[in-house]
Amino acid sequence: MDKKSAHFLKKYLNNASPTGFERSGQEIWLEYLKPYVNEYMTDTYGTVVGIINPKAEYKVVIEAHADEISWFVNYITDDGYIYVRRNGGSDHQIAPSKRVDIHTAKGIKKGIFGWPAIHVRNHNSEEKPTLKNIFVDVGCTSREEVEELGIHVGCVMTFDDELITLNDQYLTGRALDNRIGGYMIAEVARRISENKEKLPFGLYVVNAVQEEVGLRGAQMIAERIKPDVAIVTDVCHDTTSPMYDKKESGYQKAGEGPVLTYGPAVHNNLLNMLIEVADSTKVPFQRAAASRATGTDTDAFAYSNRGVASALISLPLKYMHTTVETVHKSDVENIIKLMHAFLIQLKSGYDFRYIK
Known part of the structure; x- marks a missing residue:
């Protein structure tokens, strides 16, 4: 993480962005993102989207949510x-x-x-x-x-709590759920721009509002964009910290890599492609299973626009919905790396249907 990234992360995470009142956080995020996209759009309730190749017909979304509990x-x-x-x-x-x-x-x-x-x-x-x-x-x-x-x-x-580091390995603060996701997708766009990489499709970098009250922002923007593919990033529980039942919650540990989720809303062909990319780029990853719904914006994208191939990349987090939410820096970097590598290898028009 260079000085520019670190400054943005601190400013963005320390800013308050409660559900329904996300404007100031979205303005900070957009200010950072603008140099790395061709154009942007916003919707009525405050979701912000940076777009690379806006005229392309095939549309790919990478998404996080901007709101925090309050x-x-x-x-x-x-x-x-x-x-x-x-x-x-x-x-x-x-x-x-x-x-x-x-x-x-x-x-x-x-x-x-x-x-x-x-x-x-x-x-x-x-x-x-x-x-x-x-x-x-x-x-x-x-x-x-x-x-x-x-x-x-x-x-x-x-x-009233601000971002700190623990042992120079962990980031700790309020609202990492899920403004740390907004940071990660912005960094993906930055890498594509600074590496001068040409994408054969339209990339929509989406920071959605109102996830914490029912995935509302994602529902609205999915209907507007009508994407072909959606990669959502959110947080999941580090189940190795005290008081978790691994038989119920599974095994996910901060520092051991992104978590890839299996579930009805997650498209298996897309998930398998992510796994192949992780293996080829040597990004460590973990697995999780979702019962019925993932509980993230993945569900909103998957079931929109007559069905969108969607997948979820989760960041293991300790102490969710507290003021000391804690993630490992290496997991943050590996999610950025995995999303970036996935986008670079994706072909425009790729057909994810199970039956063709």
């Missing part, structure tokens, strides 16, 4: 405390003692998830954090004082 202000008490509801799959159990940024028309306002001291909780039946009892303190003593800050029902809030 909270909404749901209720403000008379004495100035704020109760919340989820925006995406936010974890109420990690909230107490966390700092938050509340996004308002008057700028970001700071708050904290308060919690009673251990001294005063009933140790025989200790109350646990739930959506009914976690609350945010913004230093006010009345609803009116809170509202004077510009905070109202519907304001979105994100945890």
Whole structure:
């Protein structure tokens, strides 16, 4: 990772991009991507697409999602405390003692998830954090004082945490799910551009919104692009960290390479091509199986436009949907390498149908 990539990654990951409010993150991403694509487009809800060879008939997508989990202000008490509801799959159990940024028309306002001291909780039946009892303190003593800050029902809030490294091998922070994916697909476009490689098809580098609430951005943009092929990248669980059941969740470990998923939405011919490319380029990879759906934007692309050959390349991640999501740097590099190598060898018009 050179200085330019590292600067972009830090700026992009430290920026807040909650579901439904992705604009600022998308602007950062697009600013970095523009020099490496021929043109770009955006849709009504904020998905951004960089395009190489926009006039080509055969269309290939590489995709990640831009949004992060967050909270909404749901209720403000008379004495100035704020109760919340989820925006995406936010974890109420990690909230107490966390700092938050509340996004308002008057700028970001700071708050904290308060919690009673251990001294005063009933140790025989200790109350646990739930959506009914976690609350945010913004230093006010009345609803009116809170509202004077510009905070109202519907304001979105994100945890106040920034990117760090662990042992110079791991990246740790909030929202690696899945802005690290946005970083990886942008780096693929950069390599194609800087290597002056000519693609025989149109490449659509897609950073989709609203994945965390049901793959909504991918559904919208898939119908607009109508691609022939889609390679989606997202995160999956590192199941070797404590408290995972490998018999249920399988074996995936950070540092051992990208994870290639088998499942109904994943096209086997496309998956086999990815495996062949990984073998030929000596990219280590792992395997996973999905029951019914992958739960990623892969599903949205696969079942759009009368069916799109789609595959999923996942990045093993520890501690998903926390503020300390952790990935191995080598896996990030290997996903970029695999996507890049796949695109370079793909022929325009390749027919992935099972029966011809």
